[in-house]
Amino acid sequence: MVLRRHHDMGGLDAGPVDPSGPGAEHDYAPWEKKVDAILRLVSDQKRRIITVDELRRGIEELGPGVYDELSYYERWIASITNLLVEKGVIEIDELGRRMAEITADWPAGGVADAEPKA
Amino acid sequence: MAHDHSHPHPHQPDLEETPLTHYQAMTEAVGQLLIEKGIITGEELRATLESIDSKSPAGGARVVARAWVDPDFKARLLVDVNKAAEELGIDAGIIPIRAVENTAGVHNVIVCTLCSCYPRNLIGLPPDWYKARSYRSRAVREPRAVLAEFGTAIPDDVELRVHDSTADLRYMVLPARPAGSEGLDEAALAELVTRDCMIGVTLPKSPGA
Numbered sequence: 001m002v003l004r005r006h007h008d009m010g011g012l013d014a015g016p017v018d019p020s021g022p023g024a025e026h027d028y029a030p031w032e033k034k035v036d037a038i039l040r041l042v043s044d045q046k047r048r049i050i051t052v053d054e055l056r057r058g059i060e061e062l063g064p065g066v067y068d069e070l071s072y073y074e075r076w077i078a079s080i081t082n083l084l085v086e087k088g089v090i091e092i093d094e095l096g097r098r099m100a101e102i103t104a105d106w107p108a109g110g111v112a113d114a115e116p117k118a
Numbered sequence: 119m120a121h122d123h124s125h126p127h128p129h130q131p132d133l134e135e136t137p138l139t140h141y142q143a144m145t146e147a148v149g150q151l152l153i154e155k156g157i158i159t160g161e162e163l164r165a166t167l168e169s170i171d172s173k174s175p176a177g178g179a180r181v182v183a184r185a186w187v188d189p190d191f192k193a194r195l196l197v198d199v200n201k202a203a204e205e206l207g208i209d210a211g212i213i214p215i216r217a218v219e220n221t222a223g224v225h226n227v228i229v230c231t232l233c234s235c236y237p238r239n240l241i242g243l244p245p246d247w248y249k250a251r252s253y254r255s256r257a258v259r260e261p262r263a264v265l266a267e268f269g270t271a272i273p274d275d276v277e278l279r280v281h282d283s284t285a286d287l288r289y290m291v292l293p294a295r296p297a298g299s300e301g302l303d304e305a306a307l308a309e310l311v312t313r314d315c316m317i318g319v320t321l322p323k324s325p326g327a
Contacts (some may be wrong), residue, residue: 007232010229019267019268033167034145034163052285052286072234099146
């Protein structure tokens with residue numbers, strides 16, 4: 001029996017693929033595209049701050065519970081942010097303060113934690 | 119109206135009516151901090167978002183249609199997709215993409231079992247099912263059953279090859295030109311090529327089918 005990490009799912013049993021199910025034609029939300037854009041910029045030839053392999057390592061390190069609870073781009077931004085903090089590009093305290101400010105300024109307020117999503 | 123509109127809206131108007139999630143706030147904060155620290159510029163962020171929006175399966179479809187009408191181009195495409203796409207003015211990015219050709223005897227399918235690597239700079243962002251556990255787990259083990267869920271039947275005497283993408287090498291399927299398309303020009307041929315054909319889960323439809 002080979003031990004697998006949580007993301008390593010090739011060849012395992014799983015339910016049917018639903019090509020026309022919800023999200024089949026995913027209309028990416030602006031914040032999701034922003035996550036994608038941030039990754040492209042910090043990993044480009046000019047900056048080379050994060051590699052795609054590091055992004056994946058960061059996602060894998062979220063652990064099975066978080067991996068399944070978060071949506072796709074939530075995993076990405078969680079990993080990107082952890083890597084930027086790890087590399088000393090941003091400070092955890094300034095990040096926390098800025099997130100609190102952004103949430104306080106948001107007209108409809110914020111939710112304490114992300115809702116688990118499909 | 120949730121609130122009066124005497125103030126200007128700093129954010130996307132449709133989004134601000136819903137509460138901000140933890141990870142949306144994180145995204146916004148990381149973007150702002152990277153700009154303030156001079157690591158990226160607001161202009162770079164805007165241009166990158168525009169570039170993401172400009173990528174769609176139409177780019178890949180143009181490449182496929184050209185390969186169908188121009189054997190020399192096809193030969194170059196099979197050697198180096200990124201370089202061949204450049205001939206058509208398409209920037210397919212720096213991560214190498216390899217084209218895998220469907221023939222009478224071979225059908226190709228792409229997957230990324232570990233995450234969701236995908237030729238996004240050539241054919242746009244992936245559909246959700248490509249990133250789902252069901253597709254990632256089963257595509258390498260029972261590809262014929264997975265294709266059947268897309269309504270695609272590959273005859274038993276056709277070899278099925280499944281290509282597992284990585285962070286450093288992406289794939290695109292070069293579908294076979296469908297029967298009945300002999301009279302079509304390149305632009306009309308490109309119309310037959312869908313995203314799912316280039317993932318390999320469906321086949322291009324014959325014209326009029």
